[in-house]
Amino acid sequence: MDKRGNSVLENIKANYEKLFSAEKKAAAYILANPEQAIMMNISELARKSGSSEATVVRMCKHVGYQGYYQMRLLMSHDLGKARPTYDENEMLSSARRIFESSAARVAALEEAIDLELLVKAVRLLRLSRMVFVVAAGNTSPIATDLGFRLERCGIPCSYSMIPEHFLNHVSLGTSDDTIVAISRSGASKQVVQAMELARKKQMHSIVITGEKDTQLAEYADCVIQIVDKKKQALDTEPDSHLLEMAVSDALLYINRHFDALTQNAKDDKKEAGYGDDVELLLSEYKL
Structure with a gap:
């Protein structure tokens, strides 16, 4: 399939009816929640869509991609282009806006x-x-x-x-x-x-x-x-x-500033009536 020029969501829609029923669950979730899907790894997407990791991979291949990682990366790019951005001249003329964003x-x-x-x-x-x-x-x-x-x-x-x-x-x-x-x-x-x-x-x-x-x-x-x-x-x-x-x-x-932070934690415990208990503070993490 030649998917050049098409977005990931367009490719999923175009091939949706050709997918197996289990694959449609993953595809439907992505179509309904694209912004959430690009933030998920394959395990999370499988769990959220009620499918399996193998099913997600098969669905990606059936709509024209090598796997989920490639499809998610391209979909993130698609959605990024669609998001509203600052006027380019305004961004370039304002270092403050650039640093404020970071x-x-x-x-x-x-x-x-x-x-x-x-x-x-x-x-x-x-x-x-x-x-x-x-x-x-x-x-x-x-x-x-x-x-x-x-x-x-x-x-x-x-x-x-x-x-x-x-x-x-x-x-x-x-x-x-x-x-x-x-x-x-x-x-x-x-x-x-x-x-x-x-x-x-x-x-x-x-x-x-x-x-x-x-x-x-x-x-x-x-x-x-x-x-x-x-x-x-x-x-x-x-x-x-x-x-x-x-x-x-x-x-x-x-x-x-570790000593100061742990001293503050010790002081908080004293005020709360727990006494001078540095060992309690450290015991959970001793090697």
């Missing part, structure tokens, strides 16, 4: 990420013998930057932009270590492989992702989700990693 995306993280979760993640980093920071593709520089800056804070780290290298490093880890896995999709092959190795070594794990219900996040101690799906407030272009950088900065900031 700042609004970062500020929206407050709704999706709780401070206690960030503190928990930093506690794991501080208690680790070694921290392995892994990412693949165009997210690799984020991992390298985070690993380098954690080392500047005195936290031993291992990181590499070459998957073969970081997989080899993780395979030498121990249960006293922590892995930080960064993947917007939650499905990056080499990152998932690194996480599987880390699980075998019984490492603690922190996942920074836009997809919470994935294999990567399934057994993680901390899942820091950088996308608020309900409000879609963080709808960004695929090549933007501003939010991952913002999370990295937040972790480094909390590490820098």
Whole structure:
């Protein structure tokens, strides 16, 4: 089928009657909820539409795509073109508007990420013998930057932009270590492989992702989700990693002020009548 010039939704509509009944469930859900669908991974879409992952893949192929990932990417592009945008001349003439847009995306993280979760993640980093920071593709520089800056804070780290290298490093880890896995999709092959190795070594794990219900996040101690799906407030272009950088900065900031934060938590417990109980605060996360 020649689908050039047609949008994904147009292709689904054109081929809808040719689909099997199970495939129509997934197709119908996408047609009725396109904005929600582009924010879902294949497992979530299958669950929401009352179908299976295999059925979703077959449906995508029957309407002319290689698989769900390709179709979702193209559909996101279609919907992005259809959204209203600022006047181009106005955008180009106003640096303030450009930066306000970026700042609004970062500020929206407050709704999706709780401070206690960030503190928990930093506690794991501080208690680790070694921290392995892994990412693949165009997210690799984020991992390298985070690993380098954690080392500047005195936290031993291992990181590499070459998957073969970081997989080899993780395979030498121990249960006293922590892995930080960064993947917007939650499905990056080499990152998932690194996480599987880390699980075998019984490492603690922190996942920074836009997809919470994935294999990567399934057994993680901390899942820091950088996308608020309900409000879609963080709808960004695929090549933007501003939010991952913002999370990295937040972790480094909390590490820098960790003693003050834990002291405040101890003081709060005293005021509430729980006594001086730092051990209680830390016990859940001891390695």
